[in-house]
Amino acid sequence: MSSLVIQRLAGALGAEIGGVDLSRDLTESLAAAIRQALLDHQVIFFRDQDLTSEQFLRFAQAMGQPIEYPFVKGIEGYPVIIPVMKLEHERTNFGGIWHSDTTYLQQPPMGSMLLAREVPPFGGDTLFASQYLAYESLSEGMRRLLDGLVAVNSSAKADVSKTREDRIASDGRADARKDYVAEHPAVRTHPETGRKALYVNVAHTSHFRGMTPEESTPLLQYLFQHQVKPEFTCRFAWRPGSLAFWDNRCAQHNPINDYHGFRRVMHRITLAGDTPR
Ligand SMILES: O=C(O)CCC(=O)C(=O)O
Numbered sequence: 261m262s263s264l265v266i267q268r269l270a271g272a273l274g275a276e277i278g279g280v281d282l283s284r285d286l287t288e289s290l291a292a293a294i295r296q297a298l299l300d301h302q303v304i305f306f307r308d309q310d311l312t313s314e315q316f317l318r319f320a321q322a323m324g325q326p327i328e329y330p331f332v333k334g335i336e337g338y339p340v341i342i343p344v345m346k347l348e349h350e351r352t353n354f355g356g357i358w359h360s361d362t363t364y365l366q367q368p369p370m371g372s373m374l375l376a377r378e379v380p381p382f383g384g385d386t387l388f389a390s391q392y393l394a395y396e397s398l399s400e401g402m403r404r405l406l407d408g409l410v411a412v413n414s415s416a417k418a419d420v421s422k423t424r425e426d427r428i429a430s431d432g433r434a435d436a437r438k439d440y441v442a443e444h445p446a447v448r449t450h451p452e453t454g455r456k457a458l459y460v461n462v463a464h465t466s467h468f469r470g471m472t473p474e475e476s477t478p479l480l481q482y483l484f485q486h487q488v489k490p491e492f493t494c495r496f497a498w499r500p501g502s503l504a505f506w507d508n509r510c511a512q513h514n515p516i517n518d519y520h521g522f523r524r525v526m527h528r529i530t531l532a533g534d535t536p537r
């Protein structure tokens with residue numbers, strides 16, 4: 261038995277986890293209970309975890325394999341911890357659109373962790389959406405159609421490229437490629453839970469393989485609005501020391517850009533994932 265206190269945040273997904281101090285080394289059974297909570301709830305949240313970079317990295321290593329992010333370099337001394345921030349004068353927030361992280365890579369991350377360092381006095385919440393529910397709520401005919409489709413994902417779609425511009429201007433990697441493209445099934449089976457999740461997203465998915473833009477676009481547009489219906493979502497309000505850990509294989513997220521003139525500084529660690537099937 262672990263001492264975790266798990267409180268669900270919404271009907272669709274998300275849970276706050278109490279009763280654990282992430283600055284300490286986790287026992288194997290506690291680490292396993294946290295991983296299980298992630299599988300059960302798709303995104304989990306911790307409060308008041310004022311971790312050093314070293315402690316943050318150790319927690320991430322207990323959950324998976326930290327990896328570098330292709331476009332942004334890490335903070336001093338920690339190549340896998342990237343700054344996700346919007347400063348007073350900046351207009352765009354990193355990732356400020358519904359998305360699943362880096363689906364333009366052959367092996368997108370299994371998940372990411374975000375630790376809040378500085379938050380605005382209001383706003384800057386992050387939304388999450390369950391792609392299990394998005395898939396399961398479709399008709400049988402639509403599910404059958406999507407089960408056979410392959411989606412093409414690109415890092416160059418205009419709306420999301422813009423959300424990285426400020427970060428690349430100050431923290432960009434010299435070795436970043438311009439454009440990444442990867443093909444993935446439109447519906448992926450989660451490698452650990454075995455559940456099917458819708459795996460297209462408005463930020464990165466450009467079209468279906470073997471279909472014309474005229475054929476792909478209306479179907480994608482329908483899916484992009486369907487997959488983030490309010491009843492599939494939860495919303496998290498950050499405080500300094502809040503830590504979110506999401507499963508990128510079955511949940512999307514959208515950081516809300518509603519705090520102009522204020523700073524928001526987060527530290528992020530990305531965990532390696534497998535090839536979607
Ligand atoms: O700032 C946030 O809440 C999330 C940003 C984001 O999309 C990411 O770090 O992957």
Ligand SMILES: [Fe+2]
Nearest residue numbers: 355360361513
């Ligand atoms: Fe993201």
